[in-house]
């Protein structure tokens with residue numbers, strides 16, 4: 001008998017070949033050990049693909065005949081499907097709060113990156129390093145309890161999302177920013193040490209964002 005063809009994964013995640021707004025969902029799939037089609041669109045193919053996407057943006061999650069946009073809606077759905085959004089409804093709320101904080105923070109991370117005017121860019125970098133990043137870290141540091149996780153006593157999408165967004169920041173040269181936040185640093189190390197996440201990080205494509 002010929003070998004059975006591998007079943008097609010239930011989910012496809014379409015995004016550009018960068019981390020940015022798609023990576024949290026990729027990390028959630030990996031942490032859960034759920035197979036998915038990781039479709040990475042190169043810029044020259046985007047105009048064609050864009051026509052097929054509901055809001056004309058990426059990421060998009062395809063499940064059967066359905067396509068869904070909005071990165072955090074996708075991540076929150078996956079977190080709920082994979083039991084990575086806490087154990088109680090209040091835990092869910094705490095996870096969602098941190099995911100919303102991540103969206104706000106990410107906007108401020110990308111502000112200086114995309115600013116073309118040098119003087120304005122310098123101002124945005126200064127505000128980011130002196131105010132925005134320390135405030136974000138302070139709030140997170142206060143949230144981490146005895147378990148070492150942000151919410152409850154096990155890893156959630158909040159921990160994975162914080163690892164992801166700060167990974168981008170430290171990759172851009174602010175490595176030492178975590179020195180004053182030992183609990184956040186330890187939590188990030190625990191996320192990176194999760195066996196499936198560790199395996200994914202070792203093989204994921206390198207990208208600037």
Ligand SMILES: N[C@@H](CCC(=O)N[C@@H](CS)C(=O)NCC(=O)O)C(=O)O
Nearest residue numbers: 020021056057058059069070071072
């Ligand atoms: N709020 C949306 C924003 C989506 C968005 O702006 N995606 C960008 C990439 S990060 C995009 O698709 N840009 C290409 C375009 O708008 O044509 C989300 O979080 O998914």
